[in-house]
Amino acid sequence: MAEYEDQKHSSTEHDADTPEYGGATGGWGSLKGILSIYKNGDTSADALSILAKQNKAHGVMCTSCAWAKPAEPHVFEFCENGAKATLWEATTRKVTPDFFNQHTVSALRNWHDHDLESAGRLTDPMRYDAAQDRYIAVSWQEAFDDIGGRLKALDPKSAVFYASGHAGLEASFLYGLFARAYGHNNLPQSSNMCHETTSVNLKTFIGTPVGTCTLEDFDHCDAIFFFGQNTGSNSPRFLHNLKAAVDRGCRIVTFNPVREKGLLEFVDPQNPLQMTVAKATAISEHYFQVRPGGDIAVIAGMIKCLFAAEDKALGTVLDRQFIENQTTGYEEMAAAVRAMEWSDIELHSGLSREMIETAAEVYMSARNVIGIYGMGITQHVNGWLSLGMLVNLLLLGGNMGRLGAGISPVRGHSNVQGQRTVGICERIESETVPIEKLESLFGITVPRENGRNAVHAAEGILDGSVKAMIMLGGNLVRALPDRERIENAWPSLDLTVYVATKLNRSHLTPGKVSYILPCLGRTDKDIQEGGPQAVSMEDSLSHIYGSVGSAEPPSRHLRSEVAIICGLAKATLPENPQLRWDAWTAHYSEIRDLISNTYPDKFADFNERLFQPGGFYKGNSAREMDWKTESGKAQFTVPMTLSALGEDAGPSEMQREKMTLVTLRSNDQFNTTIYGFEDRLRGLQGSREVVLINREEMARLGLAEGQKVSLISAIHDGITRKVSDFVVTAFDLPDGCVAGYYPELNGLVPLSYHEKNSQTPAYKGAPVYVCAD
Structure with missing residues (x-):
């Protein structure tokens, strides 16, 4: 496995030789994105009046993402993607x-x-x-x-x-x-x-099939940890809450294979000062490009750091009272994590021990922590364990059932x-x-x-x-x-x-x-x-x-x-x-x-x-520490592997040509709806038939920028799954993986390659071969 030991794409610095959007999320770029649909879609006369009332009481609730609508809305309570969805529907064609x-x-x-x-x-x-x-x-x-x-x-x-x-x-x-x-x-x-991994497994861990947070929690959290979620494209109105949290001192740490602009910096389109002379708001204090499926290893490393700090100063790191009164399975989980080797954690995460220790320090410095995640966790064979490990991390600090803390999956479709x-x-x-x-x-x-x-x-x-x-x-x-x-x-x-x-x-x-x-x-x-x-x-x-x-x-x-x-x-x-x-x-x-x-x-x-x-709250039992689980308590999960990938995927010395495919949605897209061909927030535009890969991996595989290749599924079940005429494009990604757009590449994922308990397709970690056409 030596070819994977020197990870070069996990720092917070962008690889300057690959595309990146030069601006911040929001700002004038978002306004231009909205105008591109308005001007080219034969928009009806009703559209602007609809947008003025969108996501407000007695108005239209956005048909795009499922992010919350505040009780005291902004003047314009819509984002770029929400406006695109409304304008797309309000066409005269x-x-x-x-x-x-x-x-x-x-x-x-x-x-x-x-x-x-x-x-x-x-x-x-x-x-x-x-x-x-x-x-x-x-x-x-x-x-x-x-x-x-x-x-x-x-x-x-x-x-x-x-x-x-x-x-x-x-x-x-x-x-x-x-x-x-x-x-x-x-x-x-x-x-x-997409999120059935949540519905099935979160119910087992904490007794509820949905997240525990409300908007109020984001006003009181001290740290937020993001795993596999792209706020800038999938739920941009969330950025207002994140900006407000950062402005009052909340620290944000992000783990994602792709450097998503929305979690790097944001310009509030409704803030005239920031739109003109003020600087963009830096969202993530630390941004780590974890290897696909490496979230289990990352969290295991963070938990090891918590245990080491607790061992040195008993009673100062873990919430022992919460663990004893509200949870079960702690000893088994702790024994499994303590037995893990740092070399294995670094291999599967693609991050150095120092990077993980940095993240753990942020966790330990915070009283109230929120864990945010998206399909980067749920769309994996072992997605259940990625989610279980995130719950483990939160439970160790008692970060469930109190204001400013909890777990919050960010859903997609508006009423999913x-x-x-x-x-x-x-x-x-x-x-x-x-x-x-x-x-x-x-x-x-x-x-x-x-x-x-x-x-x-x-x-x-x-x-x-x-x-x-x-x-x-x-x-x-x-x-x-x-x-x-x-x-x-x-x-x-x-x-x-x-x-x-x-x-x-x-x-x-x-x-x-x-x-x-x-x-x-x-x-x-x-x-x-x-x-x-x-x-x-x-x-x-x-x-x-x-x-x-x-x-x-x-x-x-x-x-x-x-x-x-x-x-x-x-x-x-x-x-x-x-x-x-x-x-x-x-x-x-x-x-x-x-x-x-x-x-x-x-x-x-x-x-x-x-x-x-602001809507009415339907309630959440776990938020009240009423654990509707089999044991009647919140459940710690014992990690049995360090990778969320299936057995056919992941780093392997014997199969150096095998790559892990991550599917993406562009900035000009909502699910299978393609509004246009500009993926502005990643610095990409034009064709969607592209294969993104870092330059070192291009050289290792003998590929050239602009070369046409085929992707072939590396799951051997007697069925050939192949897409052709995709263009190699240099991009800042971890070693061992390639990325491309959904739904163009979902045909490479077999029906049988899915999350263990929920059958959610493993779109974020399918093994493929890249072959020259």
Whole structure:
């Protein structure tokens, strides 16, 4: 393993020979990014008024990330990516039936993902006509009747109801109810591909499937540790909280293979002084480029430092009272960490002992510590252990259950956490599926077996056991791992139904019978029989908000997500007076009453609190040190390995050509939505078909800047996974790894290569070979 022993890319200094954005996050660059979408997207006249009220009480809640909305908002309470999402939706461009008359599905497959979505808003319900290879317009009733009839003819357990994380709590609750009344728990969701590692494993460690922090904690923390999260692109409004924390003396330490600009420096676009003459705010005091999957080793090293300091001065470093009264498993964890060798920790982390000791000193100097993480931890084979080690670190200092401390995953899609809260969940043992209450309230029989998550649904498509896919938003064909195999198998489905605002790649892979059902966007006015309606969502910090659209819908034929779900359910299910689909479509407040009755501990007085500034808090048991775990205490985790990577990945003397692939989202992207081709915050632009690699590794592998290469999966399961014509691009990364964009590279990750407990695809640590074309 000698070739990995001298890590040259783990300091806080940038490799000057590789691209980097010259400015700070925010500032004039963000404003230019917003203007690029505004000028080029044929934006509607409603867009600016929507932005003025965005993320404020009685306004539209952002359709982009799930970061919290403060009770006292800024004048402009939106970020670059949030504005892009709103402007992208508020376009005057339309995809009408005439559009499909002009373009066959086969021809549209040659369009770039960006061009498909930028074609505009869908306007009419459409059914795929295989003979013409086109989608043709149909009436809503014709679509509902045909879909309902086909669902009736199927074994319910062969159907899957997927949700993207966008739909509000009202539609999501009814979607889960529809699925269970129909006869299955096959309710995968976008969380399956990003943060399900959290939902499954955090519940085991501290008894809650979500983070413990609220916005108030960021006003009282002394140190924040970031692991594998890119705030600048994924949740830029968070930077305001980080800037305020730094300004009052909070210390921030970041571990990430990529030097993400948002955690380096920030210019507040709403601060005239900082926008003109004042310096940017340095966010991270220390920034360490950990090797992919090396977070376990980093935290093990930090814990060793804590133990060494505690041994020298008993009772001064660890919170012994908290450990004794609130936790279990400490002795076993401590013995395992103490037995670890520093040489192994340095190898797997890619960091020196001195770097890790520096981070540990920051931890020990702080009274209140928050641990922040993103998909850099969750999308690994041993992501459960990365998360467990972060919990270990926090528990040692008693940094759970008190103001200014806790653990905080930063979620992606705007209601991805909320959908789980109201029952979009395939696991019936989850607290979000109160079986007896659902049966009592609605006169249905809830299936008693777990349903399929996203990976299991994909496996069912491959083996033929899944016959129908109903898609409440999303672009699943593009988002799943093993994309080529999935895309080839998808047309064998008997039925595919896509509820969407815009055209995307999945729509171009129709099943034997396929429908596109166009829905209102969150920015659109939602007028039902009962008058104007509002929807709601939950943020990453467990607060609930109401949202009201104000834009004129692009077509009179659009229906809301609630109306579409109710229409499908009416056409599919037998008569049941307790399932009042028409009444619920007319009055969303009645749906909120149902949610309140189903989850009274979280949603009491839901309608009365809907527009509370800053949202209303649904509560968190771990925050109150009520540990709903098997032992009744917070659980320390024993580390059994130092790497989050699977057995096929990681540094190996015998396989020097094998590299670890890290997939990235660009600054001009949200999930599979590509707004443009500039990754400004990394100093990159143009093609997305690039392979990022440091110059030393380029030389070691005999590669040249600008050379075209293929990437081949290094997992040997009898299936060849390969992408070609990607351009080698020098970039500041740790040794032993390459990086590139999602979703272009997710086809290199097998369905079977996923996090151990949650089946979250291991997009941040897949082994590949780089081969010259």
